[in-house]
Amino acid sequence: MLVAGVDCSTQSTKVVLCHADDGTVIGAGSAPHPDGTECDPQIWWDALLAAGRGLLDRADAVGVAAQQHGMVAVDEAGRVVRPALLWNDTRSARQAEDLIAEFGGPQEWARQTGSVPTASFTVTKLRWMAEHEPANADRTSVVMLPHDWLTWQLGLNEEAGGAPRPATDRGDASGTGYFWPAGASWLPSLAKAALGREAGLPRLAAPAETVGRTWWGAALSAGTGDNMGAALGLGLGDGDVVISIGTSGTAFAVTPAGSADPAGAVAGFADATGRFLPLVCTLNAARVLTVTARLLDVDAATLSALALAARPGAGGLTLLPYLDGERTPNRPDAAGVLSGLTTANATRENLARAAVEGVLCGLADAMGHLIATGVRPRRVLLIGGGARSEAVRALAPGILGTHVAVPDAAEYVAIGAARQAAWALAPGPEPPPWPGPGSSGYQAEPVPQVREQYAALRDATAPMSRARR
16 A cells, blocks of 8 residues: 655645555655745645645555644635744744733743744734734634645545544644643633634544545545654654754654743644654754855855865854744844954855854754753754755764764655554554664764854843844
């Protein structure tokens, strides 16, 4: 039997077709999305059909994983009310602060939802819409996440005489800000308070549940968020920590018990299997490298070579890479800062090195937050588009302070969604035991001076960031 996995990310939709018994990938496709912080969901649907041409209709089951936190509001007729606000949209920063204050402060939010909401979380976007677009808020009948909406679209013809009720899973639901991960249940009063009125929420499906059928008769699994999909695709076990360098940067691990960080750095998410996925997210990751390459008028490979040609610390040049605001630390109005520039260190090599070091230092901070909540790394895996850079691979062990494994290049989010689809075909207590990926190992001498140089700039700019908000 064959299963298809979908990864609807910020930048593109990828589809993989796999054998259900062992996960062997036998076909793949992709289609791009426009850049931005909001998107008409129809674009995702068109991209899904394009990426899945010749693949989806061969699948016996389909699973969808997609970017977390996005707000897809639909009316009573199922029409999208406005373009979806995405995870990287920071316009709801003030609403996040207001909601935290209204409902007992950070400690109470962490206790109830496992997380302290930032502008990324869906609950803050609902409040923003209620305040700035009240007509759209009044029209909203159901609120979904991106993967919920795509799964719903795939199954719209499943029931004669009407569409099936949208469904979601506890993993993606745990990133909304109105879900209780420990109890695996919605907190509808929080959603109502944010939107100003009651709205329907998707049905919560069990990890191995079939939630519907596609128009060609394939089973639909519950789907999940992109980070949860990656954890499934990688086959994470206890002690595995993933550093993912995509549009956003993330550090996460699978744990048997939930977490609740009142400081707000660690989001206490659930995973797609019944466990938990504590996660730290940065807004600025691979795009920092893309922007730096554009600034230097070079391609990605040349940027990597330039960075490797410079010394650790980039001659004293430090980049704080908050180009689009930042989520961790929570500085939605921040901008990037290049510090320490002199006539002696103003070289292309040092600027390239500072960009790579800045991204990795932010992710090293993220891993440190996980460790502070009790995660004990046994193995660190480096994935995502940014991990294709040889400079990133070579510099990561020294900055993270540990051996790093880089799994063989693959679409792990989409593979995880396909693995969930295979699980729906043969439900059991655990996902099917697909073989884990091969990997390459990287080691380097620790460079604590780079982290110290970065931390000094990060801390020195904190008062300025707070003043701007």
